[in-house]
Amino acid sequence: MEIENGQQVPPSGAGRQQVPAAAETAPGSAPGIVPEGPAKPSRRRRLSRIVKRALAVAVVAGVVTGGVVMLVPWLPGQRDEAPLPAPGPGPVARAATALGAGVPASTADLTALIEDRVTHLRTNPKDEESWAVLGAAYVEQGRQTADAAYFPKAEKALYTSLKRKPEKNVQALAGLATLAYARHDFRAAREWGEQAVELAPKRWTTYPVLIDAYRRLGDIEAAGKALETMSGLSTSGSSGAAVKIAAGQVYRDRGWREDAAAALADATVLARTPAQEAVSLHRSGELAWERGYPAQALRYYEAALRADPGHHASLAGKGRALAALGRTSAALSAYRSAIAKQPAPEYALELGELYESLNDEESAGAQYEALGALVRNEGEGGVNDELTLGLFEADHGDPAEAVRRLQAEWERHGSAQAEDALGWALHRAGDDEEALKHAIKAMDQGQISALFAYHRGEIERALGRYGAARRHLQQALRINPHFSPLLVPRAEAALAELGEPALTAPPK
Structure with missing residues (x-):
């Protein structure tokens, strides 16, 4: 494995409490001024009284504000300085804790953890847990x-970890499930995940x-049953938030x-972490968007x-x-x-369609070219972007190519999204009878989608x-009147062309 150089820098402690020195005036330095009263105490004694008064004020302030002040005995040789507070967890510990608890970690903390484990594995290559x-x-x-x-x-x-420990290596199996899901290989994610759950059915972090x-x-x-199992394991701390996030997605799919x-x-x-809070807020935003509430x-x-x-x-959601x-x-x-920060193909497709809706064909074309490059780059890392690429080909490229790609994707995964996309590609390729079968099945799975209805x-x-046609086009605009800057005007034009239903007497 390619090992990169890197050193873990221990977190710096909080700054020392600095005690300002009292201003002193040497005798005779100010002509015409004669010192009065008793002689001034020494600098050390004067500082000691200042520090004691400062600590007393701090204790009172802590009690008043509900804080807690811990007084630590001074060590020999420490003159008039307060002791250093104990440092908090560093980035390596934070990232490791987050991954172990099933919550997102920050990018900076992940970088520190990666460098730390790479350094450790240079001298401990048989440590399967670190792999x-x-x-x-x-x-x-x-x-x-x-x-x-x-x-x-x-x-x-992850495969090195499995090689070091082939049996009961739940951590590696769960990691392979997460990797497969990130690559959009959902069958492999299911297989690895089921193996991990079979070995450790009470390990809740595998269930999401x-x-x-x-x-x-x-x-x-199956998603509902797994959610029930996960909910029964724990509902507190990070697991409680993870259960609710998973529940939100399952409930959304059911309508x-x-x-x-x-x-x-x-x-x-x-x-429990800002990253986990961001995930739940983002998914709330996606739900509000799908319901047709862009301001919310x-x-x-x-x-x-x-x-x-x-x-x-x-x-990207904010832009939408x-x-x-x-x-x-x-929005642009x-x-x-x-x-720029997360070059995902689906964002390039959305931005390209926004430009196209503004009649900026040159900028739209640039985004569509970028989409192709992004798909190729992700493909080198093993990511399956066939769904996004198929939808692009159906609307902006070669519908026959879209059918070929999406037929294979639907056979691999069979989700409502793949079913709908295949139906749309078949329609764009001219096979409307077969297209309608897939469009009906996509909507029958329960998810309420303006795009499916359109x-x-x-x-x-x-x-x-x-x-x-009139009923489903109206339904699309009723679900979310903003579902696509490019397709909403087309839906409105189609309804105008269809006109109102004819008022005829029922047959006798």
Whole structure:
């Protein structure tokens, strides 16, 4: 494995309490002024009284404000200085604790942890636990930065851990499940996750990725059962927030929007770290967006960014909401910032379609080219972006190519998103009868989606089923009248063309 140089720098302690020296005037230094009263005490005695008075004030202030002041005996040789407070946990400890507790860690802390484990493994290459920790840290770093180059490193570290300990290596198995999910290989994520859960059924940190894998495979029943199991293990601390976040996603997929919103609100309250709070706030924002409330979604995204300025997904969400509110310049700026910090293909597609809706074909084309480059880069790290690429080809490229890609993706994963995307690609390629079958199945899975309803309405319109088309196009705009800057005007134009239903007497 490629080992990079790096040294862990111990965290610096808090600054010493400095006691200002009393100003002294040497006798005779100020002509015409004669000192009065008793002789001045020595500098050391005078400082001791100052420090004692300062400590007394601090104790009183601590009692008044509800704080706690701990007086530590002075050590020999320490003149008139207060003792140093004990340092808090450093970045390595914070990142390791976060990964072990199933909560997100900051990018800076992850970098410190990676450097620490790499250094340790140079002299301790048989430490299977450190290999697993290193692999998990690489996965999280790659996920947060959208840099798929971390994923092959993660894979190598995790397989090395398994080689060192082939049996009952739950930590490595769970890491491989998380890696597979980050690469959008949901079948592999399910398989690794199920192996980890079988070995350690009470290890709650494996369940979130397994639940997400079930969701992305369209197996809502299995996701619900795993959620019930996870909920029964623990509902306090970090696990409590994780349970609520997972519940919010499962409820959303079932169309239980109010339950999803309540679960995510609870997750925000239970969050133990800023990064975990940002995740719950962001998902609340996504839910508000899907429900057609862009102003509310914007508030959630901004709150997520205040909790964790590095939560780049909320920058893209902010761009989406700002565009819906007519604040186009700010929306473009937010999207560009999100792509610069976390270059994900789906953000490039959204920004390209925003430019296209503004009739800026040159800028839209640049984003679509960037999307292709991003997909290629992620592919080198083993990431599957077929769903995003298929939707791009269906709307902006070669519909036949979209069908080929999305047919394979649907056979691999079978989620509602893959079902809907395949139906849309078939429609764009001219096979409307087959397209409608997939569009109906996508909506039947329970998720309430304006995009699904729009796609189905357009397919029905192409088939001459005007009543059903009108109903689903209206439904799309009712669910979220801002669901796409490019497609909303098309939905409105299609409804105008369809007109109102004819008022005819029922047949006798």
